[in-house]
Amino acid sequence: MTPDSEVIQASESEIRIARESTPSRSPRQAVGRTARVLRDLLFVLTARDIKIKYKQSMMGFLWAILMPTIIVGAGMLIRVAMSKMSGMPLPTDSLASMAVKSLPWAFFIGAIRFATSSLTSNANLVTKINCPRIAFPISAVLSSMFDFGIAILPLIVILAWYGITPSLALLWVPVILVLLLLLVSGLGIALAAANLFFRDVKYIVEVVLTFAIFFTPVLYEAEMLGEWQFWVLLNPLAPLLEGLRSAVVLNVAPDLGWLLYSGIVSAVIFAGGWLLFHKLEPAFADSV
Amino acid sequence: MSEIAIQFEHVSKRFRLGENFDSLRDLVPALVRQTFGRSPAATKVEREFWALKDICLTVQKGETLGVIGHNGAGKSTMLKHLAGIMVPSKGRIDVSGRLSALIEVGAGFHQDLTGRENVFLNGVILGMTRAEVARKFDEIVEFSGLDAFIDTPVKRYSSGMYARLGFAVAAHLDPDILVIDEVLSVGDFVFQQKSLQKMRNIATGGATVLFVSHNLKAVSDLCSRTVLMDAGTIVADGPTAGVIQTYLAREREKLGETRSVDVAIQSVILRNIKGSAVHFRPGDKAWVDVNFKANRLSEKLAVVLQILDEGLGDLFNTSSERLGHPSITLGAGESHTITFELDMHLANGTFHIAVYLFRYDLQREFDKVFPAATFFVDSEVDVRGGANLYPKVVNALIT
Numbered sequence: 001m002t003p004d005s006e007v008i009q010a011s012e013s014e015i016r017i018a019r020e021s022t023p024s025r026s027p028r029q030a031v032g033r034t035a036r037v038l039r040d041l042l043f044v045l046t047a048r049d050i051k052i053k054y055k056q057s058m059m060g061f062l063w064a065i066l067m068p069t070i071i072v073g074a075g076m077l078i079r080v081a082m083s084k085m086s087g088m089p090l091p092t093d094s095l096a097s098m099a100v101k102s103l104p105w106a107f108f109i110g111a112i113r114f115a116t117s118s119l120t121s122n123a124n125l126v127t128k129i130n131c132p133r134i135a136f137p138i139s140a141v142l143s144s145m146f147d148f149g150i151a152i153l154p155l156i157v158i159l160a161w162y163g164i165t166p167s168l169a170l171l172w173v174p175v176i177l178v179l180l181l182l183l184v185s186g187l188g189i190a191l192a193a194a195n196l197f198f199r200d201v202k203y204i205v206e207v208v209l210t211f212a213i214f215f216t217p218v219l220y221e222a223e224m225l226g227e228w229q230f231w232v233l234l235n236p237l238a239p240l241l242e243g244l245r246s247a248v249v250l251n252v253a254p255d256l257g258w259l260l261y262s263g264i265v266s267a268v269i270f271a272g273g274w275l276l277f278h279k280l281e282p283a284f285a286d287s288v
Numbered sequence: 289m290s291e292i293a294i295q296f297e298h299v300s301k302r303f304r305l306g307e308n309f310d311s312l313r314d315l316v317p318a319l320v321r322q323t324f325g326r327s328p329a330a331t332k333v334e335r336e337f338w339a340l341k342d343i344c345l346t347v348q349k350g351e352t353l354g355v356i357g358h359n360g361a362g363k364s365t366m367l368k369h370l371a372g373i374m375v376p377s378k379g380r381i382d383v384s385g386r387l388s389a390l391i392e393v394g395a396g397f398h399q400d401l402t403g404r405e406n407v408f409l410n411g412v413i414l415g416m417t418r419a420e421v422a423r424k425f426d427e428i429v430e431f432s433g434l435d436a437f438i439d440t441p442v443k444r445y446s447s448g449m450y451a452r453l454g455f456a457v458a459a460h461l462d463p464d465i466l467v468i469d470e471v472l473s474v475g476d477f478v479f480q481q482k483s484l485q486k487m488r489n490i491a492t493g494g495a496t497v498l499f500v501s502h503n504l505k506a507v508s509d510l511c512s513r514t515v516l517m518d519a520g521t522i523v524a525d526g527p528t529a530g531v532i533q534t535y536l537a538r539e540r541e542k543l544g545e546t547r548s549v550d551v552a553i554q555s556v557i558l559r560n561i562k563g564s565a566v567h568f569r570p571g572d573k574a575w576v577d578v579n580f581k582a583n584r585l586s587e588k589l590a591v592v593l594q595i596l597d598e599g600l601g602d603l604f605n606t607s608s609e610r611l612g613h614p615s616i617t618l619g620a621g622e623s624h625t626i627t628f629e630l631d632m633h634l635a636n637g638t639f640h641i642a643v644y645l646f647r648y649d650l651q652r653e654f655d656k657v658f659p660a661a662t663f664f665v666d667s668e669v670d671v672r673g674g675a676n677l678y679p680k681v682v683n684a685l686i687t
Binding site: 033036037040041043044045048051052055124125126127128129130131197198199200201204282283285286287 | 303310311312313315368371372373374375389391392395396398400401405408409412413414415416417418
């Protein structure tokens with residue numbers, strides 16, 4: 001008996017704790033193993049999605065920057081038109097700001113879209129294997145994050161071109177990204193569960209995502225709306241995008257009040273999504 | 289020692305059939321109509337279907353339990369409940385120990401990934417950690433026999449190779465309880481034997497095994513106890529041989545043979561030297577007693593005995609008349625028993641007996657019973673097909 005097989009022996013009551021009648025010899029080890037299994041499950045599912053997407057490697061990498069490029073291109077067109085009409089000059093940081101915000105936006109829509117259909121596209125696993133199903137939408141979000149990471153490289157080039165240099169404000173970026181991840185995951189797990197029961201949720205999500213760019217300050221800055229900016233910033237994604245722009249392009253700290261608001265909304269959405277998911281989970285296999 | 293591994297307490301499962309709202313497009317208008325009371329009957333009538341009805345089952349640690357029954361009897365639904373994939377509508381299930389369920393071989397394999405990548409993917413999905421998979425990787429590949437193809441995408445695999453890799457992963461999970469649903473129907477003969485042997489090893493290693501199969505021989509070889517399911521209930525539970533007999537008897541009734549009103553076969557009993565039997569070894573003596581009764585005067589009857597293989601191919605048939613027994617004439621109310629003696633020179637496998645009454649002068653078939661009995665032949669001699677001719681290699685000269 002190797003020490004490791006002893007661990008396996010000891011972890012009798014993991015995963016299906018609710019259905020267990022025998023207490024395990026060591027609950028702590030059992031919990032540790034459950035966590036490791038979930039971590040590894042997230043790892044292999046995320047790796048699977050990335051590998052498949054990048055199997056034809058060139059197209060895969062292009063795909064990661066295609067979406068943000070189109071967004072920035074469309075935004076520039078509108079911004080140039082607006083400056084011509086108003087006679088006001090185009091702010092010099094426009095392109096850099098849009099580039100910084102287009103990445104999280106592309107991640108947001110990509111991840112939501114992918115997560116929404118993550119349970120239905122893994123229907124075979126949902127009905128045949130008992131594994132923590134929450135791993136499907138979350139790994140969908142994580143694999144979309146990979147695209148995000150790839151696209152950061154060309155972004156750095158653009159920022160350098162504009163002479164934007166790193167500052168201490170960059171320390172805000174990881175904080176904002178964690179909040180973004182929380183928000184996207186929360187929406188993703190809720191929508192994945194909903195889509196399993198109502199198959200048209202996916203189409204509704206599609207429509208909402210198509211028009212959401214007008215209600216989110218990606219191609220414009222919230223401050224451009226003057227006293228109306230309050231309403232745009234109510235969108236929990238808006239303070240996150242604006243915060244990223246502040247930290248990366250303007251080298252200042254984000255608006256802490258709005259960031260706090262976003263954080264609270266994201267946490268609530270995540271908790272709500274999590275609860276919804278686990279409430280509906282027992283009925284998943286019946287509904288596929 | 290007799291600890292309980294699995295306990296089902298009055299478990300029932302309800303499915304709603306069709307008529308469900310599975311899109312918001314249907315649900316929202318229905319809710320609006322309901323709310324505004326335009327048509328109170330807007331709620332669609334739900335048809336219910338009980339896939340499991342009041343299942344009670346206790347399995348001891350280390351027991352090997354077979355589950356048999358028709359398609360749609362509820363076997364897979366029961367396993368899905370056991371695996372925690374489905375949740376019962378009523379009742380409760382207690383499972384003690386780490387459980388691994390193999391409902392479908394290779395579920396979760398991705399076509400575009402290689403065998404190696406799929407072993408890790410599948411192993412982790414089935415509940416191992418990556419470190420555990422890595423440790424058992426060589427063993428898994430060796431068992432599958434797919435060493436040469438392990439870095440080939442599985443979409444290029446044959447269905448047999450696919451199944452071998454899937455089973456190999458599942459067989460190395462080291463669970464306390466292993467649940468297997470009809471996975472031996474895939475793969476070739478050699479791999480099936482290997483898989484059965486592996487399951488036997490897992491069982492003798494102290495694990496509790498639940499085995500669902502239509503392959504009665506496999507169930508009979510592997511399981512000491514078997515439950516028979518029908519229409520969502522357990523209709524028989526006990527030693528495997530008896531439960532299989534019950535199953536076959538029920539099958540016979542359901543087949544509803546066109547029973548002759550003139551003369552009817554009352555019973556067919558297959559026995560060995562000790563009595564009624566299902567297991568034989570090649571060369572064993574066997575006896576088949578056929579009892580039939582005439583309701584009106586029946587003349588010149590012969591009894592035909594037929595042995596069929598698992599694919600219902602005709603392996604052997606004979607009749608009382610061809611064996612020199614004079615034709616039988618029965619008056620109304622008379623009955624007759626005829627006994628055939630056989631030497632079971634058959635290969636390893638499952639066989640069925642069919643019996644019917646025949647009149648050679650009219651070329652007319654009367655009452656027929658199929659399967660009149662089913663039996664298994666257990667043999668270590670590795671021969672395929674129906675007959676066992678006891679082959680030996682006696683001369684192997686290199687010239």
